[in-house]
Amino acid sequence: MVLTLSVGVPVVLLTGGVSDVEVGEPATAASPTENPTTVAARQVAERITAQLDKQAAALLGGDRSGFAAIASSAVRPDLRRRFDALRALRVTHWQGRPSGLPTSAGRAGEWRVSIEFQYCFVVPNCQPSPMAVETRWRDGAEPRLLTFPKSKSSAYVNGRYNGQPGVLPWEVSKLAVLVGKRVMVASTPAHRDRLPGLLKRAEAAAKVADSYVVAGAPPDLYRVFYAGPKEWDRWYGGDQPEWGAGYAVNVGGGHHEVVLAPETLGYGPGLDEVLRHELAHAASLPDKSYWDDSAWWLIEGLAEHAGADGQPVTRYEGLVPTRGLVKGDWDGKLDKLLPADDASDEEVAGTYGIAYLAFRHLVDRFGEERAFAFFKAVVHDLRLPAQTTEEIFDESWASLRKECVAYIRKAVR
Structure with missing residues (x-):
């Protein structure tokens, strides 16, 4: 019989007779019989992978016909156009791999499988970007790509x-x-x-x-x-x-x-x-983009500060619409600034202006280093402003937000 210690190490206890396993020699358990469908799917995946490797070599080698050759005639025009675009973008890395095992497409010899591609442009050793597409293949010694949607x-x-x-x-x-x-x-x-x-x-x-x-x-x-x-x-x-x-x-x-x-x-x-x-x-x-309405002011405030490129606040292009919004119905909240998709140009410019002025105040008072640390804490690390301002700015968020609002109102007087 076999017992397992709490750390997960199997311990073999002999209940009689002489063991053929010497002391210190690991016992090897027999592998269970694998499902034939799983075996077939794995073999199809291996053949598809070989085709994808041929396609990658063709792309990186500038072989337009070879890039399209893995597909049926109906798909090849689209692949040739993609080849031209990828070569124009100076693709430096391209790899496709099945994401999981193929499944039957409902017709004999046809399989569906998600393919994840990894690619780089211009830079030889970049961190690749991923792209996944659902594909359909006809199996054979060299499977043929039947569908390659966007x-x-x-x-x-x-x-x-x-x-x-x-x-x-x-x-x-x-x-x-x-x-x-x-x-x-x-x-x-x-x-x-x-x-x-x-x-x-x-x-x-x-x-x-x-x-x-x-x-x-x-x-x-x-x-x-x-x-x-x-x-x-x-x-x-x-x-x-x-x-x-x-x-x-x-x-x-x-x-x-x-x-x-x-x-x-x-x-x-x-x-x-x-x-x-x-x-x-x-x-x-x-890398994993954060999107939360309450952080919109901070994300856009930093970008507007970059757009302004050090110019005085008085020369900020959006100052007039910002003044109109601040003196209008703005409630002083920063976490509710995100404009609606159908907002007027004036309202949009005003909300961006408020975001800019709030971030500008952080930079003016504390410097870029601490303003960036605050951005990282909220946007990258997903921490709430109230959890970070004490350690970064030595001030509560409630107090700092009031300062930002006062700065904004003063700037548009």
């Missing part, structure tokens, strides 16, 4: 981003790309002529954003995508508020991609502020 967005779980943001630009669009020292900019070929100017301005913004890292190292590369009207409604799920000029979206692996709205290239100097703001998000937000 990726879908995943929900947030317990305040943390737990998946992927929706359709990625390279899944659905032809892309033109330029790469600088710190930034990659991309758009559709229709906007190719705008990319040199955008890259120059994004590189300048990246120098500012690099100083807004609150934990770890700066991003290895900032990724900026300019969206035309069609792309704005399609990329990353396309569900953006009417007033949005851009956003930073978490694509996993420590990367946030910046998307600029169609009209932003006509903003003149305002584009520089938008770029500094969004790249600061990419630099400051955690």
Whole structure:
């Protein structure tokens, strides 16, 4: 018989006869018979993995036909277009693996399986971004990919981003790309002529954003995508508020991609502020993006501070709409600032202004180091302001919030 000690180590007790197992030699238990369906699924997964490895080698080696060769003829045009987009983005790492065992697709010899891809752009040894898609295959000595849908967005779980943001630009669009020292900019070929100017301005913004890292190292590369009207409604799920000029979206692996709205290239100097703001998000937000309405003021306040780039408060562009909101019906609460998707431009500008002034007060009074420590505690570590201000600022949150509100009201008088 076999007894188990509390630490989980099997102890063999002999109940009679002579044992063939010498002292100190581990006993080997017979493996139970594996379910034939599981065995078959595992073998299919191994054959699919071999095909995915061939596809990866083709992509990294510049073999367009080889990249598409693992698929049926109906899927190959889409794979060839994806190949072109990924090569334009200078893909440096690509790997696909089944996520779990395949299951029957309902027809003999056909299987469904989720494939997780890991990829890098430009930087050879980056932390890869993940992307999962549900696929269908026809089995054989070399399985054939029958369906390869676009990726879908995943929900947030317990305040943390737990998946992927929706359709990625390279899944659905032809892309033109330029790469600088710190930034990659991309758009559709229709906007190719705008990319040199955008890259120059994004590189300048990246120098500012690099100083807004609150934990770890700066991003290895900032990724900026300019969206035309069609792309704005399609990329990353396309569900953006009417007033949005851009956003930073978490694509996993420590990367946030910046998307600029169609009209932003006509903003003149305002584009520089938008770029500094969004790249600061990419630099400051955690790998597993936190989203909580009560922290919106802090997230956007830091980004607005980066956008302002050290200019005096009196020159802040949103000061007039901020004054209107503060002297109107604002109740003095910071944790309720997030504007509705259909809010007016004036209301949106005012809420961003309040967030900026609140964060500006923290910086002016305590310095960037402690302001960033507060940001990290609340946004990265998911601690409430009331749990952190005593140790970071030597002041209660109730007292500090009142100071921020007084500072805001004074600034817009």
